Amino acid sequence: MTRDFLVPEPLPTPQGLVAFADETWNIDPRELQIFFQAEDVYWTAERTIAQWRRLLAGSRMLTARLVPEGTMGGRLVGATRLWSDHAYEAKLYDVVTSRDMMGLGIASALVQWALRHPWVGDVQHFVLDTRDAAPFYPRFGFQPAAGPDAVHMRVAVGELQRRGLR
Numbered sequence: 272m273t274r275d276f277l278v279p280e281p282l283p284t285p286q287g288l289v290a291f292a293d294e295t296w297n298i299d300p301r302e303l304q305i306f307f308q309a310e311d312v313y314w315t316a317e318r319t320i321a322q323w324r325r326l327l328a329g330s331r332m333l334t335a336r337l338v339p340e341g342t343m344g345g346r347l348v349g350a351t352r353l354w355s356d357h358a359y360e361a362k363l364y365d366v367v368t369s370r371d372m373m374g375l376g377i378a379s380a381l382v383q384w385a386l387r388h389p390w391v392g393d394v395q396h397f398v399l400d401t402r403d404a405a406p407f408y409p410r411f412g413f414q415p416a417a418g419p420d421a422v423h424m425r426v427a428v429g430e431l432q433r434r435g436l437r
């Protein structure tokens with residue numbers, strides 16, 4: 272399996288091509304903070320640059336960028352952060368698409384990439400917590416599990432394999 276095979280193919284959208292990348296080591300945490308603040312992502316409202324740095328050190332940051340024709344880089348339009356203990360559980364965090372690019376498949380591409388990302392290793396479940404977006408996740412196999420004030424969702428690796436997602 273080559274790295275190119277694992278990264279989602281660029282996604283054509285009415286606004287242009289969206290390219291995906293693992294930017295864990297080269298994204299500026301200030302850009303992430305500006306993006307999440309601009310998108311009013313409530314759970315990151317108090318997050319500091321120092322915290323972003325620590326999160327980048329302990330997890331993987333998968334991004335989507337609108338790529339201007341013939342150039343590299345481009346505006347950040349989506350992100351998903353991935354964490355794993357490499358033995359039992361992996362977790363999706365910070366799944367966000369910019370408001371003007373929603374409904375085009377960006378988050379779906381990022382989530383599916385996270386679910387097959389080799390860095391995760393040999394785990395038994397993927398989990399996530401969500402307050403508003405629970406109906407988005409059953410399409411990948413996630414189902415609600417008990418939780419006090421948020422819906423805790425997880426999908427077994429066997430189910431991902433059944434769906435061809437891993």
Ligand SMILES: CC(C)(COP(=O)(O)OP(=O)(O)OC[C@H]1O[C@@H](n2cnc3c(N)ncnc32)[C@H](O)[C@@H]1OP(=O)(O)O)[C@@H](O)C(=O)NCCC(=O)NCCS
Binds near residue numbers: 373378380404406407
């Ligand atoms: C949830 C979110 C990441 C989806 O991003 P996206 O790039 O628009 O998603 P995609 O284009 O891949 O998929 C769109 C599908 O998801 C559905 N969807 C999008 N947001 C949803 C939500 N909050 N609840 C349920 N379904 C949702 C759309 O209705 C659409 O369904 P369809 O394919 O049946 O038409 C985006 O709406 C977002 O950033 N929301 C604000 C932040 C947030 O709540 N993130 C989730 C944290 S757990």
